[in-house]
Amino acid sequence: MSPDGMFLVTFSIKNTSKVVGREVAQVYISDLQSLLPRPVKELKGFVKVVLQGGETKSVKIDLNHEALSFYNDGQMSWVAEKGKFEILLAASSEDIRLKNKTESSSTITWTRL
Incomplete structure (x- = not known):
């Protein structure tokens, strides 16, 4: 993370088939150390991919600190906490295909919508 x-x-x-296929690749974020209760995983990005039979594509999804954030009503601001986050790549919320982690080195807060 920059x-x-x-x-x-x-x-x-x-x-892996011989016919054209489509997939919606989904990115979920899980906050591993949140100070407030949060969902186990939150959908933060997705991309629709069309592939010919046997084709492989490299896919990129840009995210920022807002993908790590939640609204803290006590502070009346958005917060992306310092800490570790798990990145889950999935075909659906129940079909997790890959996992990785990222870490935010500082807490970011802001008040805009």
């Missing part, structure tokens, strides 16, 4: 909170999720996806 100092300004940007990070890139990259992966390859392959169509």
Whole structure:
């Protein structure tokens, strides 16, 4: 993760069949150390991919600190906490295909919508 909170999720996806296929690759974030209760995983990005039979594509999804954030009503601001986050790549919320981790070195807060 860059100092300004940007990070890139990259992966390859392959169509193992002989016919054209489509997939919606989904990126979920799980906050491993949140100070407040949060969902186990939150959908933060997705991309639709069309693949010819046997084709493999490299896919990139740009995310930023907002993907790590939640609204803290006590502070009346958005917060992306310092700490570790798990990145889950999935075909659906129940079909997790890959896992990785990222870490934010500082807490970022802001008040805009």
